[in-house]
Amino acid sequence: MDFLRELWAFMRARKKLWLLPLIVMLVVFGGLLVLAKGSAVAPFIYTLF
């Protein structure tokens, strides 16, 4: 819950509320990826992420 509150406050402060639909979509989609994949492998060339 803390996390969601902080994320909301962050988006308001940054005036990035327009990112919200994208985040929801990504969370759903990403959740599926996590479930499908089982393990998370970071890109190995450069840790941009």
Add this chain to the structure above:
Amino acid sequence: MRVLGISAFYHDAAAALIEDGRIVAAAQEERFSRRRHDASFPHQAIDYCLREGGCSLAEVDRVAFYDKPFLKFERLLETYLALAPRGFGSFKQALPVWLKEKLFQKSLITKELARHRPDIDWKEKLLFAEHHQSHAASAFFPSPFDEAAVLTMDGVGEWATTSLAIGKGATLQTIKELHFPHSLGLLYSAFTYYTGFKVNSGEYKVMGLAPYGRPQFAATILEHLIDLKDDGSFRLNLDYFDYCTGLRMTNERFDALFGGPPRAPEALLTQREMDLAASVQAVTEEVVLRLCRSIRQETGLPNLCLAGGVALNCVANGKVWRERIFERLWVQPAAGDAGGALGAALAAHHLFLNQPRTVGPGDGMRGSYLGPAFGTEEIEAALKALGAHYTVLEEPALLAATVDALVKERAVGWFQGRMEFGPRALGARSILGDPRSPRMQSTLNLKVKYRESFRPFAPAVLAEEVGRWFELEAESPYMLLVADVHPDRRLPTRPEDEALFGIDRLKVPRSQIPAVTHVDGSARIQTVHQGTNPRFYGLLHGFFEATGCPVLVNTSFNVRGEPIVATPADAFRCFMGTEIETLVLGNCLLQKEDQPAHLRSHYAAELSPD
């Protein structure tokens, strides 16, 4: 007031402890875990910092983390959105990492801290500084300046890749930034990748390789890859790079532009890679010089502080210094992400908690000797446990014996006092040699460090003598300025020597100190000061008296692919696994020939390439 700074989760995790603005301790996690560039949460580095500070984690007032995960996530999403549907492959890999872990970094950090002290509400104590704010704070607050322009350049933090801030007293105001994907650090890393080296650690090799080549691709880079403005600001042409959407740094267009695919790692180095290295180095220097000139003009400030990974490009720093763009220049010795831990702590202390700052006569890094030290008893106990044969000597006899070993061209492991913070060995965890020996460079590279023969070694020189041996009239205590060997010390080269190409140029003696003179006549200088490292100063002095040369080869005490040694046991293992012939551990002197044969090892072969 105590603040603990932490950097972790990307590369070079570290911890730093400050008390009332004074730096108490700082160390990289890799030195303890023995995993190079270890990015995991720095538990052992934190434990060490607290030990050094004589306090428990409960007595730390604030913990500061060196970047802001939400901002980074914002950049990630916006980048994917802007470039969709390209980048799906990268997105598919990055998103699970974020959704599982990185987005919840605050919880992750509090959980890790709770492993030390579960009874404390860490969320209340935790602060976050921006990545470039951390770099800028690490560059300005320990500097000897009350007021300075602060330039930070690296691969990328959250959004910023280059930033200008103005520091005054205890304040530090960011003036402007260049944002991802336009990054000087990533441009350099793209060429690191393309020339077959490892991104994030091979950049030094590109810099070391550059003098062997000719910058014949510099015009191509400036024409196609980077739109560089007069004030040093720039935009990269993303048509040639893959790092926004793919899992490589460069793409097929880049290959076509430079006439072939990237060099395979460990494949033979050719003149083409040397020319590419020379070209990207020349462009980098031009960007840095233009940025510095415009900053000087715009701010009018006489002092400049540098940090961020690009500030480890000591060749570019040397050019900034030589052009006298600023009257004084100070570079944070831990300019990479490890230094972010220190910067985050200092930013929290001065900027978030509004604590005052004291500017000393010198800088606040204390020679960067901020890591663990070992007393004679501890060293002896470790050596006894290892079965080593050693003698304990008082300082004068110890220095005399070490000078004697150096004069005999022996490779000497030198382990003294507190470990350095940052990537450079500065005479606390060093391998030393006689720079006058024409064989020393290849001996150290091939038999001691097990690394590529083209890589240069750096000189450590008595601070008072630097102007007589190098074209440098300044302090360079952190080995972050490159300057030419003094003309009086250079040897004339024959026309046929000048006509040589590539690695063949290495064989030509260029000065009275060939082991530390690069093929272009330059050297990466460390000035040694009595105030910060009296024993190393004493050793150099002894060598000067014995030989008339106040310079020693100084390279990090490790082999290729391994972090610099941290403990007496690490040092002994490295000693026994390489051709190091003499080891000086505190007051203990060890000679290779005295050691039991069964203790010899070849552990370097087990290490992965760096």
